[in-house]
Amino acid sequence: MNIVEKILARASGQKKVEPGQIVDAKVDVAMFHDLTGPRSIESFKKIGVEKVWDPDKIVVIFDHDVPPSTIKAAELQKRVREFVKKQGIRKFYDVGRGGVCHVVMLEKGHVKPGDLIVGADSHTVTYGALGAFAAGIGATDMAAVLATGSIWLRVPEAIKFDIRGGLQRFVTAKDVILHIIGMIGSDGATYKAMIFSGSVVNEMGIDGRATMCNMSIEAGAKAGIIEPDEKTIQYVRERTNDPFTPLRSDPDAEFSQVFDVDVSDLEPQVALPPSVDKVKPVSELGEVEIDQAFVGTCTNGRLDDLRLVAEILKGRKVKDGVRFVIIPGSQEVYEKALQEGLIETFVKAGAIVGAPGCGPCIGISRGVLADGEVCVSAANRNFVGRMGSPKAKIYLASPATVAASAITGKITDPREVVKA
Amino acid sequence: MKLEGKAVIYGDNIDTDIIIPGRYLVLQDPKELAKHAMEGIDPKFPEKAKEGVILVAGKNFGCGSSREEAPVALKHANVKCVIAESFARIFYRNAINIGLPILEAEIRDKVSEGDELVVDVVSGVIENKTKGITLKAKPLPKLALEIINAGGLVHYTRKKLSLE
Numbered sequence: 001m002n003i004v005e006k007i008l009a010r011a012s013g014q015k016k017v018e019p020g021q022i023v024d025a026k027v028d029v030a031m032f033h034d035l036t037g038p039r040s041i042e043s044f045k046k047i048g049v050e051k052v053w054d055p056d057k058i059v060v061i062f063d064h065d066v067p068p069s070t071i072k073a074a075e076l077q078k079r080v081r082e083f084v085k086k087q088g089i090r091k092f093y094d095v096g097r098g099g100v101c102h103v104v105m106l107e108k109g110h111v112k113p114g115d116l117i118v119g120a121d122s123h124t125v126t127y128g129a130l131g132a133f134a135a136g137i138g139a140t141d142m143a144a145v146l147a148t149g150s151i152w153l154r155v156p157e158a159i160k161f162d163i164r165g166g167l168q169r170f171v172t173a174k175d176v177i178l179h180i181i182g183m184i185g186s187d188g189a190t191y192k193a194m195i196f197s198g199s200v201v202n203e204m205g206i207d208g209r210a211t212m213c214n215m216s217i218e219a220g221a222k223a224g225i226i227e228p229d230e231k232t233i234q235y236v237r238e239r240t241n242d243p244f245t246p247l248r249s250d251p252d253a254e255f256s257q258v259f260d261v262d263v264s265d266l267e268p269q270v271a272l273p274p275s276v277d278k279v280k281p282v283s284e285l286g287e288v289e290i291d292q293a294f295v296g297t298c299t300n301g302r303l304d305d306l307r308l309v310a311e312i313l314k315g316r317k318v319k320d321g322v323r324f325v326i327i328p329g330s331q332e333v334y335e336k337a338l339q340e341g342l343i344e345t346f347v348k349a350g351a352i353v354g355a356p357g358c359g360p361c362i363g364i365s366r367g368v369l370a371d372g373e374v375c376v377s378a379a380n381r382n383f384v385g386r387m388g389s390p391k392a393k394i395y396l397a398s399p400a401t402v403a404a405s406a407i408t409g410k411i412t413d414p415r416e417v418v419k420a
Numbered sequence: 421m422k423l424e425g426k427a428v429i430y431g432d433n434i435d436t437d438i439i440i441p442g443r444y445l446v447l448q449d450p451k452e453l454a455k456h457a458m459e460g461i462d463p464k465f466p467e468k469a470k471e472g473v474i475l476v477a478g479k480n481f482g483c484g485s486s487r488e489e490a491p492v493a494l495k496h497a498n499v500k501c502v503i504a505e506s507f508a509r510i511f512y513r514n515a516i517n518i519g520l521p522i523l524e525a526e527i528r529d530k531v532s533e534g535d536e537l538v539v540d541v542v543s544g545v546i547e548n549k550t551k552g553i554t555l556k557a558k559p560l561p562k563l564a565l566e567i568i569n570a571g572g573l574v575h576y577t578r579k580k581l582s583l584e
Contacts, residue, residue: 022561039488043573043574046574047574047578047583048578065446070446072447076448119486120486121485122510136510138486138488138514140488140574141517143577147577148577148580186433186483187479187480187508190480220480220509362485381437383435384435384460385437385441385460386437390441390459390460
C-alpha cells in the first residue's frame with residue numbers, strides 16, 4: 001500500500017484498503033476556525049448531541065477576520081468562544097494567541113505523521129507536509145465529526161510526483177507547486193491524493209513542504225502528502241510529546257500515475273488571473289504593473305518566506321505607488337521575525353505589516369483591492385473577487401517574486417533585483 | 421425525486437468565490453446568502469433563479485474553498501439541481517450534506533439556456549422537454565443517495581446515533 005492507503009487502513013481499522021473503497025475512518029484531530037465554526041456549531045446542535053466526541057482532539061483557531069473587523073464577525077467569534085468553553089476544548093487559539101490555522105497547527109504540534117486530520121477549511125491539506133492525511137471538509141461534515149469522531153471517506157487514487165534536479169537561487173517550493181498545477185490543471189487531481197517525493201522535496205524545509213501540500217487543493221486534490229523523514233520527526237518531536245507512528249509507502253506500492261518533474265531549469269513561476277493553472281515563467285509574462293504586493297497566508301506566511309522577503313528588501317525601497325502588505329503567518333512567526341530584524345527591514349522599506357491572520361486573501365480583512373487594480377500575491381487563489389473587487393486582478397507567485405515586484409512596481413524575476 | 425426548472429448554463433471551474441464571495445460569509449441567514457449567489461460572474465442570477473432553475477456547468481464546479489455557504493446560497497436561490505461534468509470534492513460533499521441534489525453529466529452541448537429540464541436524481545435521467553431529448557447522468561453513489569434520502573447529513577447522523 002502507499003502512504004495514503006496505509007493511513008486510511010489504520011484509521012478505519014482494516015488490514016488493507018484500495019482506491020475507490022469507502023471507509024468509515026476515525027479522526028485523530030479535527031480543526032475549525034472563526035469563519036467555518038459558527039455553521040459547524042449550528043449543525044452540531046441540530047444533530048442533537050450534548051457533548052463533542054473528544055474535546056482534546058479538537059483544535060479551534062481564529063484567523064479569518066482577526067481582530068474582528070465588523071460587529072457581525074465579533075458576534076460570530078463570541079459564539080464560537082462560548083462553544084469552546086462549554087465543550088471544554090483546550091486547544092483554542094484566540095485572537096493574539098495563534099495566527100493562520102494551517103501555520104499554527106504545524107508549529108504547535110497538533111499534526112503528527114500517520115494522523116488522519118480533517119479541517120473545516122480547504123487548505124487543511126497543508127498538514128500532509130508532516131506525513132499526515134489531511135482533508136478539508138464543510139461545516140455539516142465537521143458537525144458530524146464533532147458528534148461521532150468519524151467520517152466516511154473514499155480511498156483516493158494517488159498521483160506521485162518525483163521531483164528532481166536542483167532549484168536555482170530564488171526559485172522556491174511555491175514555484176515548483178505552481179509549475180505542477182500548471183502541468184496537470186486545476187482539476188488534475190480531483191478526488192485524488194498528490195504525493196510529493198524526490199531529492200528536491202527531501203532538501204526542502206518543513207516550511208517549503210507546507211507550501212507544496214497547501215496548494216495541492218488548487219489541483220483539486222483530496223490530500224497532498226510528503227512521506228515523513230528525519231526532518232519531519234525532529235520537527236514534530238520538538239513540538240509534542242504525544243506518541244505517533246510514521247507511515248511510509250511500501251516498496252511495491254501502487255500509484256495511479258507517476259510524474260517525473262525535473263526542476264533544474266525552472267524559473268520563477270506566475271499564475272495568471274483568474275485561475276491557478278494558468279501558469280507561466282515570469283520571463284514570458286511581459287510587463288505587468290502592480291498596485292499591491294502581498295506576502296502572508298497559509299501558503300507563504302512562514303518564517304522561511306519572510307526571511308526570503310527580507311533578503312530581497314534589505315537596503316531597498318518599495319516603489320512609490322505600490323502597497324506592499326506583509327502578514328506574518330502566526331504570533332510565533334511574528335516573534336521570530338522581530339527577533340531576526342525582519343520586521344524592521346520591512347518597515348524601513350515602506351511595507352506595511354499586518355496582524356497574523358488570513359488578511360486580504362479571502363477579501364475580508366484589510367488589504368482588499370479596488371476596481372481595475374492589480375496585485376501580485378504569495379497566497380493561493382487568484383479567483384475573480386477573491387481579494388475584493390471582482391474587477392481586480394491577482395497574480396500568484398513566490399514570496400521572492402512578490403518582494404522583487406514590490407521594489408520595481410511590475411512583476412519581476414527576483415534574480416534581476418538581487419544579482420548574484 | 422423529480423426536479424424541474426429552466427436551464428442556466430455556465431462554463432468550467434465555477435469556483436466558490438464566484439458562487440458566494442468571502443465577504444458575505446458572515447451572513448448566516450440562507451436567504452441573505454442567496455441574494456449574492458453567483459455574484460462573481462452573474463449579478464442578475466438571483467432574479468433569474470426565482471422560478472426555480474437547474475444549473476448546467478462544465479468541469480470542476482465548486483472548486484476552491486470548503487465554504488458550505490456555496491451550496492446553501494444556490495439552494496436558497498432556488499437552484500433545484502446542479503448538473504456538471506465534474507465537481508470539486510468538498511463542494512460535492514457539502515451539496516449532498518445540505519440536500520442540494522447534484523449530478524455528473526456532460527450535457528452542455530445538448531442544452532440551451534432556458535431549456536425546460538426534468539431531472540430524476542435517483543435514476544440520473546434528464547429530460548430536455550424543450551428539445552424533446554432524454555439525457556443520462558452518472559447515478560449518485562449509494563451512500564450519497566442514502567444521505568439525500570435521510571434529508572441530509574444532520575438527519576443521517578441522527579439516525580446513525582439512534583436519535584431518530
